[in-house]
Amino acid sequence: MTRSVVQRDTLRGAKLIGAVAVVVALVTLPAYGDQYTLTTFIRTIYFGFLALSVGFLLGQGGMISLTQTAFFGISGYVVGLLGAERGVPFPIPELAGLALVAVTAFLFGLIVMRTHGIVLLMLTLALGQICWSFARQNTSVLHGWAGIRGIQPPSVLGLDLTQNATFYWMSLVIFGLGLLLLWRLVESPFGLALNGIRESPRRMSALGYPVFWLRVTAFVIAALYAGVGGILAAWSSGIVTPTALQLSRTIWILLIVILGGARYFWGPVLGAVIAVWLDVIISQLTPRYNTVIGIVFVVVILVAPNGILGVWERISAKRRRFREVAENEHAEALSTAPKARRRLSRAEED
Amino acid sequence: MTLPDQQYAIVTRQVSKTFGGIKAVQGVDIAVAVGERRALIGPNGAGKSTLFNLITGEISIDEGQIHVLGRDATRFSVQRRARLGLGRTYQISQLFLELSVEQSLFLASAAGIGLGLSLLNGWRDRTEDRAWTREVAGQVGLADHLFRRVGELSHGLQRQLELGMAFAMRPRLVMLDEPAAGLSPAERQTLVALIQAMAPDITLILIEHDMDIVMQLAQRITVLHRGVVVTEGTPGEIQKNSMVQRIYLGEAHV
Known part of the structure; x- marks a missing residue:
C-alpha cells in the first residue's frame, strides 16, 4: 500500500516537473530559438487552435466536422477586410470576426446537428466547401485567389506585436488561456453530457437532455476556437486566402487530431506539434511532405487506432495492472499463511 | 376527459x-x-x-x-x-460504454437538476449529486464498481446499471x-x-x-x-x- 502511494506521488511529481520544464522551455524560447523556430511555434499554436476545435467535437462529442477550417477562414477574412483594408482599429475587426464565426456556426449547427455519423460528415463537408467556393470565386470583396494582404497584428498595451518574440509570447498566453478554458469545459457537467451524447444520443434524450441544443452549443464553442486560430494566423502571416479554408487543410487537421488521439485532452495539441514539425523536418529532405505524413498516418492508425496518446494509455494501464497484481499479492501474503509471507520476503530479498 | x-x-x-x-x-x-x-x-x-x-x-x-x-x-x-x-431502460443496452459507472449515474441524475453553467465547478466538484449517485449505485448493487468503465462490466451488472440509470433520474x-x-x-x-x-x-x-x-x-x-x-x-x-x-x-x- 504505502509503496504504491509513494510510487504514485513520484509519478505525479515527475509529471509536474516535466510540465514545469516544458512551460519554462516554451516561455524562454525567444532567448535561444532562431526566428524560424519562433515562426514555426506560432504556426503550431494557430493550427493548435484549429486542432482543438476539431478534437473537441470529435473526441468529446463524437462529431466529425469538416467545416472547422471555414471558421478559421471566416475570422481571418473579417480581420483582413475590416482591419487591413478599412483601417478599423483593434479590437473591433477581431471581435466582429468571432461574432460572425459564432453566428455562422449557430446557423450551420441548426442545419447539421440533428444528424450523426456519415450524414453529419457529408453535410459539414458540403458547408465547408460552400464557404471555400465563395471565398475563391468572390472577386469584388474577397479578391478571389489573391485574397487579402497587408494584415498586421495590432499594438496592444504598448506591446509591439510585429516583433516575432512578442507575438510568440502573446500567442502562447492566448493558447494557454484557451487550453485552460477548454479543460474546464471538458471537466464541467456540460463536457460530461457531451461525452454521454457521444456514447448514446438516444439514451441522453431519454434521460431528458436537450441533445440537439447541447450539440449546437458545442459546435459554436468549437467554431470559436477555430476562429481564434484564424485571427492569429492572419496576424502572423499577414495574408488570408481561400487556402485557409480548403479541403486538404480540413482533412490534414482531422488526421493530425486522430494522430495525436482525439479522445484525449492533449491529443490535438500533440498532433499539431508533430504535424507542423514533421513538415519542417521533412521539407528539408524532400518536397513530398504529404506522402510522408500520409504514410505516418496510415502506420499510426494501424498500430494505434486511438492515436499516440492511446498507445501511451495502453502502456501505463498495463503497468498499473502489473502494480495492482503485485500489490494484491503483497497484501494477500501479509494477511494469510506464513508460508506466503516467507515467499514474499524471499521475493523482496531478490 | x-x-x-x-x-x-x-x-x-x-x-x-x-x-x-x-x-x-x-x-x-x-x-x-x-x-x-x-x-x-x-x-x-x-x-x-x-x-x-x-x-x-x-x-x-x-x-x-x-x-x-x-x-x-x-x-x-x-x-x-x-x-x-418518466425513466426508462432499454432492452438492447444503450449504455455509455466508454464512461464510468459513476459518470453514467451522474448524467442520469443531473438531467433533472440541470447541468449548471459554471466552468469553475467541474462535475466532480458536485459533491451532493455524487453522493446521490453513490446511493443509487448501492441500491442497484454497483457500489463496488463505481469507477469501472461500463464497457468492462458483465452483462448482469450492465442490466443493473440500466436500472440504476432509471432510478438515478428520481x-x-x-x-x-x-x-x-x-x-x-x-x-x-x-x-x-x-x-x-x-x-x-x-x-x-x-x-x-x-x-x-x-x-x-x-x-x-x-x-x-x-x-x-x-x-x-x-x-x-x-x-x-x-x-x-x-x-x-x-x-x-x-
Missing part, C-alpha cells in the same frame, strides 16, 4: 400506430394508476415495444392520446416526457423493457429483488417474457396480441384465462 388524471401515471386513449400498412398498435386504451406495478405481455409482434415507445415518445403517434403523469403528453418530445419524471414512473433479457437465473433473482425494493410510490411498467418475473413483480397484467389489448387482470386472473393460454400456444385467431 373526465378521468381523474392525477391518480394515473399513464392513460392512453385509442392509441394507434401503423408501420407500412401493418397495424402495430390499434386503439389501445390502458390506464396505469400511480404506484401500480403493471406488466405488458404478449407473444412476439404483439405491439408491446411499440406501445412502450409510443408512451416514452421515441415513436410518434398516429392516432389517439397519451397522458403521462397527469399531463397530455401526446405531442411532447422524448426529453420533455423524461423531465415529467423518476415517478419507470418503464422497463425486458430488464432480465439474457440473464442467468441467479442474476434474474438479483434483478427482481432490486426492482421490488423500489419505492412504492414509483409507478412501474414492465415488458417481460419471463412469466416467473412477471408474476413476482406485477400487480396487474395487460395482455396484447396483434396490436390489440386482449385482456387485463391480476396475475391470478391472467394465469387462469383460457384465451391467454391459447394465444401463448399460438392457436388463437383474434
Whole structure:
C-alpha cells in the first residue's frame, strides 16, 4: 500500500516537473530559438487552435466536422477586410470576426446537428466547401485567389506585436488561456453530457437532455476556437486566402487530431506539434511532405487506432495492472499463511 | 376527459400506430394508476415495444392520446416526457460504454437538476449529486464498481446499471423493457429483488417474457396480441384465462 502511494506521488511529481520544464522551455524560447523556430511555434499554436476545435467535437462529442477550417477562414477574412483594408482599429475587426464565426456556426449547427455519423460528415463537408467556393470565386470583396494582404497584428498595451518574440509570447498566453478554458469545459457537467451524447444520443434524450441544443452549443464553442486560430494566423502571416479554408487543410487537421488521439485532452495539441514539425523536418529532405505524413498516418492508425496518446494509455494501464497484481499479492501474503509471507520476503530479498 | 388524471401515471386513449400498412398498435386504451406495478405481455409482434415507445415518445403517434403523469403528453418530445419524471431502460443496452459507472449515474441524475453553467465547478466538484449517485449505485448493487468503465462490466451488472440509470433520474414512473433479457437465473433473482425494493410510490411498467418475473413483480397484467389489448387482470386472473393460454400456444385467431 504505502509503496504504491509513494510510487504514485513520484509519478505525479515527475509529471509536474516535466510540465514545469516544458512551460519554462516554451516561455524562454525567444532567448535561444532562431526566428524560424519562433515562426514555426506560432504556426503550431494557430493550427493548435484549429486542432482543438476539431478534437473537441470529435473526441468529446463524437462529431466529425469538416467545416472547422471555414471558421478559421471566416475570422481571418473579417480581420483582413475590416482591419487591413478599412483601417478599423483593434479590437473591433477581431471581435466582429468571432461574432460572425459564432453566428455562422449557430446557423450551420441548426442545419447539421440533428444528424450523426456519415450524414453529419457529408453535410459539414458540403458547408465547408460552400464557404471555400465563395471565398475563391468572390472577386469584388474577397479578391478571389489573391485574397487579402497587408494584415498586421495590432499594438496592444504598448506591446509591439510585429516583433516575432512578442507575438510568440502573446500567442502562447492566448493558447494557454484557451487550453485552460477548454479543460474546464471538458471537466464541467456540460463536457460530461457531451461525452454521454457521444456514447448514446438516444439514451441522453431519454434521460431528458436537450441533445440537439447541447450539440449546437458545442459546435459554436468549437467554431470559436477555430476562429481564434484564424485571427492569429492572419496576424502572423499577414495574408488570408481561400487556402485557409480548403479541403486538404480540413482533412490534414482531422488526421493530425486522430494522430495525436482525439479522445484525449492533449491529443490535438500533440498532433499539431508533430504535424507542423514533421513538415519542417521533412521539407528539408524532400518536397513530398504529404506522402510522408500520409504514410505516418496510415502506420499510426494501424498500430494505434486511438492515436499516440492511446498507445501511451495502453502502456501505463498495463503497468498499473502489473502494480495492482503485485500489490494484491503483497497484501494477500501479509494477511494469510506464513508460508506466503516467507515467499514474499524471499521475493523482496531478490 | 373526465378521468381523474392525477391518480394515473399513464392513460392512453385509442392509441394507434401503423408501420407500412401493418397495424402495430390499434386503439389501445390502458390506464396505469400511480404506484401500480403493471406488466405488458404478449407473444412476439404483439405491439408491446411499440406501445412502450409510443408512451416514452421515441415513436410518434398516429392516432389517439397519451397522458403521462397527469399531463397530455401526446405531442411532447422524448426529453420533455423524461423531465415529467418518466425513466426508462432499454432492452438492447444503450449504455455509455466508454464512461464510468459513476459518470453514467451522474448524467442520469443531473438531467433533472440541470447541468449548471459554471466552468469553475467541474462535475466532480458536485459533491451532493455524487453522493446521490453513490446511493443509487448501492441500491442497484454497483457500489463496488463505481469507477469501472461500463464497457468492462458483465452483462448482469450492465442490466443493473440500466436500472440504476432509471432510478438515478428520481423518476415517478419507470418503464422497463425486458430488464432480465439474457440473464442467468441467479442474476434474474438479483434483478427482481432490486426492482421490488423500489419505492412504492414509483409507478412501474414492465415488458417481460419471463412469466416467473412477471408474476413476482406485477400487480396487474395487460395482455396484447396483434396490436390489440386482449385482456387485463391480476396475475391470478391472467394465469387462469383460457384465451391467454391459447394465444401463448399460438392457436388463437383474434
